[in-house]
Amino acid sequence: MRVTVLDHPLVAHKLSVLRDKSTPSPVFRQLVEELVTLLAYEATREVRVEPITIQTPVAETQGVGLSRPRPLVVPILRAGLGMLEGMTRLIPTAEVGFLGMARDDTTLDIITYAERLPEDLTGRQVYVLDPMLATGGTLREAIKFLYRRGAEQITCVCLLAAPEGIAKLEEELGDAEANLVLAAIDERLDENAYIVPGLGDAGDRLYGVVD
Template identity: 55%
Template sequence: MQLHVANHPLIDHKMTILRDERTESPVFRSLVSELVNLLTYEASRDLHVEDVAITTPVTDMVGKHVSRPLPLAVPIIRAGLGMLDGFLQLMPHCEVGFVGMRRNEDTLQPETYAKRLPDDVSDRQCFVLDPMLATGGSLAATVEFLIEGGAKEITAICLVAAPEGVALMQERFPDDNVRIIVAALDEGLNEQGFIVPGLGDAGDRLYGAAE
């Protein structure tokens, strides 16, 4: 497992506004899209491409197109849905699957309530979208689903990560080709399993509590 913290002044600036408890949902959603744009640029550096012959207004040339089968984006709903638009703005040539996870507040373990993924992802580059890498349970379970489908290249894009979640991913996937791209690596988890300083519950800040 590889971890890449995308250090950049623009990311730091946007993350500070994102973390602020005074930032309202419309601004929060917009900032998430902007941050995912920047992180997707980093995450797609090794995107598979193939040669394609085209004609410009001046001459013939050989350019590049995204290879087929197309990459697969997998947002972990509900909070991961808030990252999807920002990802697709930069990577429109991509297909989308979904994994629905909720955290059991007693055990802090993930529970899967929905899954829609191709049966075979052995030839696809997979990008998992999950704002918060806290305990790591949801992300690890989703990565395992993809590995079971044959995935060999998996990149997770997260906004904030805790060392505990990173450690779990390293333990579960020491030799697998799994990368994690994050905007910030925070101090750790509190007793409730929330990232500190973090940014709160990403799903609630994106969409409201919806109780």
């Protein structure tokens, strides 16, 4: 697994505002979209293209277009939805699927409670959106789910990650072709599995608290 952390002053600035607990939800949502667009630039560096012929106002020339099958963007519900527009702004022709995953409070297993994806992902490049990589459980199960459907290359786009979560992914995914693109790696997880210093619960800060 390849891990890329964007080293850019605009990424650091926007992330700093996100971390501030006084940042209101509308500003938080806007900044998430902007950050994801910056992350998507790096995440799509290896997106597949093919040669095409185009006609400019002056002459015919050769260019490139996205190859088929189109890239597939998969936000993890619910917090990943806040990242979707920032990603599709950069690749508007990508297809979009959804995965709903949650931890069972009794068994602590990750369960898939909703999905809207093609049955066959053979040969597809997939971009998974999840704001926080904490313990790594949800992202690990999402990657395994997509590989079982036949995905060929998976790139995960996250705002923050904890070292423990990255280590868990590397341990359990082995040599699987999965890339991780991040705005930052934070210090650690606390006793409640929250990222420190983190930015709190991304879903609640995007959409409010749901009882």
